[in-house]
Amino acid sequence: MKRDQLIERVKAEMPERRWLHTEGVMAAAVVLAERFGEDAERAELAAILHDVAKYWPVDRMELIISEQHLPGDLLAYDKELWHAPVGAWVAQHEFGVTDNEVLDAIRYHTSGRSGMSKLEKIVWLADYIEPGRDFPGVDRIRELSAKNLEESMLAAFDNTIAFLIAKGKRIYPLTIDARNDLIQHIKGG
Template sequence: MNRDDMIAAVQAEMPERRWKHTLGVMETSVLLARRFGEDPERAELAAILHDVAKYWQTSRMEAIIREEGLPPDLLKYDKELWHAPVGAYVAEHNFGVTDSGVLDAIRYHTSGREDMTRMDKIVCLADYMEPGRDFPGVERIRELSGQHLEKALIAGFDSTITHLLAQGKRIYPLTIAARNDLLLKAREAEQ
């Protein structure tokens, strides 16, 4: 599928407001990829598809999680997490994406994971800080991203965890593992 057809298909899956977010993630992913030495085309591809399943019915996402062998523990956590691994499945099976790095960036853009690749970090961070985002701390994340991919991402995870705690929600273990892994590696790099 060519880029224009893919964009049209993804845009049809979401409301206009979310499409504007996706455009912001695309722009920010390309910018971060150039800044931190990643392939901008691969980063843009992951960004185009990162929210493809975001507005699917819960039952449709749940069926894919159950039937396609996606991590069943997802079903115990906030449904906001589900669209990322389902989106990676859709990117592969409906859009023909075979690049495992792109698929992983889609899969982990909401939760993170230990040993995140540079592509994982770029798409996750772009999703946090694209120009349309407006929440307490986003300017600090954007400022950090000018120099430090990992420090900006830690600030993003801190923001998510703080928000989830304030809402009384459970925190997905991969998010905590991702944050802890980034902190550990940042401290090791400083020594």
């Protein structure tokens, strides 16, 4: 599918304000890919599709998680996590994406995970720092992202985890794993 066709189909799945967010993620992903030596086209493709299922009804996402044998533990956590693995499934089965790294970048753009590829990290961070985001700490993380991918991600994970704790929310295990993996990577062992 051509880029313009893909954009039109994905844009139809979300309200205008979410499409503006997606455009911001696309732009940030391209900048980060160029900065850190990743394929900008693949980063942009994952960014275009990352929120394709974000505004789907919860019961539709739940059905896909159950019927397609996506990680069942997701159902015990915040519904905000669900659209990422559902989106990866949609990208593969409805949009014909076959690049496993692109699919993983979509799949883990909310939770992260241990052993993230550079592409996954770029899309995860682009979603976090895109220009439309405005929350405490985001400017500092944008500054860090100009220098170091992993250190900016660690700061973002710390920010997210602190927010979830303050709200009394459960933290998805893959998020903890992603943070721990980054610490190990940064400390060199």
